[in-house]
Amino acid sequence: MQKKKSGDSAVALRRREQVLVAAAECVRREGFHRTSMSQISAAAGMSSGHIHHFFGGKEGIIEGVVAREHSDLGEFIDEVRAASGETDAVTAFTDLVPKCAERYMNSDHAALATEILAEASRNENVASLIQRNDDSVSEAFQTLFGGPSPMVRAQCDLIAAIFEGLSARSIRNPSSREFIDIQMLQRVVASILTEK
Amino acid sequence: MQKKKSGDSAVALRRREQVLVAAAECVRREGFHRTSMSQISAAAGMSSGHIHHFFGGKEGIIEGVVAREHSDLGEFIDEVRAASGETDAVTAFTDLVPKCAERYMNSDHAALATEILAEASRNENVASLIQRNDDSVSEAFQTLFGGPSPMVRAQCDLIAAIFEGLSARSIRNPSSREFIDIQMLQRVVASILTEK
Amino acid sequence: MQKKKSGDSAVALRRREQVLVAAAECVRREGFHRTSMSQISAAAGMSSGHIHHFFGGKEGIIEGVVAREHSDLGEFIDEVRAASGETDAVTAFTDLVPKCAERYMNSDHAALATEILAEASRNENVASLIQRNDDSVSEAFQTLFGGPSPMVRAQCDLIAAIFEGLSARSIRNPSSREFIDIQMLQRVVASILTEK
Amino acid sequence: MQKKKSGDSAVALRRREQVLVAAAECVRREGFHRTSMSQISAAAGMSSGHIHHFFGGKEGIIEGVVAREHSDLGEFIDEVRAASGETDAVTAFTDLVPKCAERYMNSDHAALATEILAEASRNENVASLIQRNDDSVSEAFQTLFGGPSPMVRAQCDLIAAIFEGLSARSIRNPSSREFIDIQMLQRVVASILTEK
DNA sequence: TATGAATGAGTCTTCATTCAT
DNA sequence: TATGAATGAAGACTCATTCAT
DSSP, rough: OOOOSSSSSSSHHHHOOOOOOOHHHHHHHHHHTSSEEEEEEETTTTOHHHHHHHHHHHHHHHHHHHHHTTHHHHHHHHHHHHHHTTSSOOOOOOOOHHHHHHHHHHHHHHHHHHHHHHTTTTTTHHHHHHHHHHHOOOHHHHTTTTOOOHHHHHHHHHHHHHHHHHHHHHHHHHHHHHHHHHHOOOOOOOHTOOOO | OOSSSOOOOOOHHHHHHHHHHHHHHHHHHHHHHTTTTHHHHHHTTHHHHHHHHHHSSHHHHHHHHHHHHHHHHHHHHHHHHHHHHHHHHHHHHHHHHHHHOOOOOOOOHHHHHHHHHHTTTTOOOHHHHHHHHHHHHHHHHHHHHHHHHHEEEEEHHHHHHHHHHHHHHHHHHOOOOOOOOHHHHHHHHHHHHHHH | OOOOOOSSSSHHHHHHHHHHHHHHHHHHHOTTTTHHHHHHHHHSSSSSSHHHHHHHSHHHHHHHHHHHHHHHHHHHHHHHHHHHHSSSOOOOOOOHHEEEHHHHHHHHHHHHHHHHHHHHHTTTHHHHHHHHHHHHHHHHHHHTTSOOOHHHHHHHHHHHHHHHHHHHHHHHHHTHHHOOOHHHHHHHHHHHTTOO | OOOOOSSOHHHHHHHHHHHHHHHHHHHHHHHHTTOOOHHHHHHSOOOOHHHHHHHSSSSHHHHHHHHHTHHHHHHHHHHHHHHHHSSOOOOOOOOHHHHHHHHHHOOHHHHHHHHHHHHHHHHHHHHHHHHHHHHHHHHHHHHTOOOOOOOOHHHHHHHHHHHHHHHHHHHOOOTTHHHOOHHHHHHHHHHHHOOO
């Protein structure tokens, strides 16, 4: 009952992952609509026909790439939560600001995240996928900072805007990476989290 | 500013504008690579062949749309500058934060701006176009706030990140539009501009 | 107002005809679904892209081929009608039975007609196309033989069945072409038309 | 009638039948070339790989469906032969005309029969399959009516044309089903069989 | 015997671009 | 200056067939 039968067997899941990693890399470099299925199949070392069976077409791959991209934010939340045990959450988060900023200003991350946002503007499925994901991330952070409430939500949204804005800045003007002042950023984040 | 190759006349410029407005609207809805030349030619009321002569291909239209999109930031700078005559620049700018935030959270603006950023990630011409544009905007703002200097540049970049982040947030999670606290945002902007 | 502008200009109509002739020949040999657009474009001496513009896809070509195939039945009706002036309609038609039988037993005609019928079994558009056409042909014949009425319709339908059956027979068993007795067929047709 | 290559056992034959029934139903609805092996395998409840082993590819299934379709004509002949014992063959057959007409005008039968004819126009194997089958049916009928002879063959072919034509009519113009006059048809059949 | 994962050639279709008018 | 007919390369997707298990 465990060796045969596939569709979601271990090997099938590994295949899925293999394709999504390859596809994400293609999308980073070319965007969703300039990445062809044959590019993905070449990068994944799998025939285009089989990729279709796995993902049900290009739309399925797009959604797979989008879903996969945001799974690592969960790890970041865990990290903050773990550090919050030793000090207070605000300090824990503020200490992680440099690392977080670096991540958002990384050009690979920024390119893929921006491509996903652009796609969400016209693809309903992608839009609801990233919104649902953001809702759960938002709730986790709100809980961390004193439980869900409009006030905390406003604080989290503003901080999220700053970080997402770092990605936008690093694409629009790569030289801004050298000018952004991380300590200034930390002070701003801290001041937002300690409002009221 | 020398002679353009095909038609520098007023009517030719009006034609250009007409096409770019139509093209921008298409791009907003579909993105660069899902917008076909025939869609643009239909929207602009001009034959596809003629559009090619005007813009030298799709690449030319993309660049035209990108260049045009940022021309209105100049007006915003003028507005701040004008208001700065009466009070100080920081107050003038802070007063304009609500209006500016609204603009960046507008879904049409956000969609097109994000599409342009995504395109810049893989199109060298677009990348340098928006970087040059950002450089000149940045310099204008730095001048307004006592710069140019690395310190003022850092302040401007951080504020720019926040506003661009508002666009990202409004796409990723449209519900954040209702939660973002404009007064909190004003306080943050003011605190950044009055650092040191 | 007559030289430029196309879409249905003389040259465009000639192009349409050119494609449909080529397509009909392909369909005769291979059937609708084994005939590829590239085969048609090769046979018509026109690019596949342009054929799409003309016909809006393969479906459009199928419908064009179907519509075109039945246009020659009109000529046959005219012939019967003309001959009916000299003698009575029954004699006129009976005299044309050999020619008509030959036509229906021609393997090219039989192959295409059968392919169209097969397509009509699963393609709503084709079904209504050939039904409408048959309705108008049927009405013309009924008028010829004493005006539309259930009785005359029954006579016409039975005769039509015989002729269409000749096509089926000549495909199912080509040797039947040599055995079918045209004079027997004439007597049968005459007896049907003189019933009651 | 020697040993088949893969499984001549009862269970294997039942499997074959199961697949052919499912395939025939698919073909009725979609035609040979729009019916995919995976549709057949789904309808038959058997894997596509196994179906290949049984039938040696799609071509084998097509031939299987074609061969199977005409097996029921044998039963009809038996029926006529049985009834011929009581009365003469002409009366026996004439009495069965309504039942036979109904069968040929049934849309399921007509669709599959027409699909097979269309396929025969371009598939040599199918063509010779249905011709051989028709030859044996024809001989049986000729024998029944005093046969075999060119004259009786002509009579049988003409009657066969009428019935096959009913299928064609019912596809081309379904409304003809209501107008065809069965008694008129019976008179015509009787008159053909009593010629000379 | 039986499965279905995997392949890759082939299909329809789209679209930027060219060119005769 | 302006049109749109025409091209052909490239795209997503389908499907008969193969093969390891």
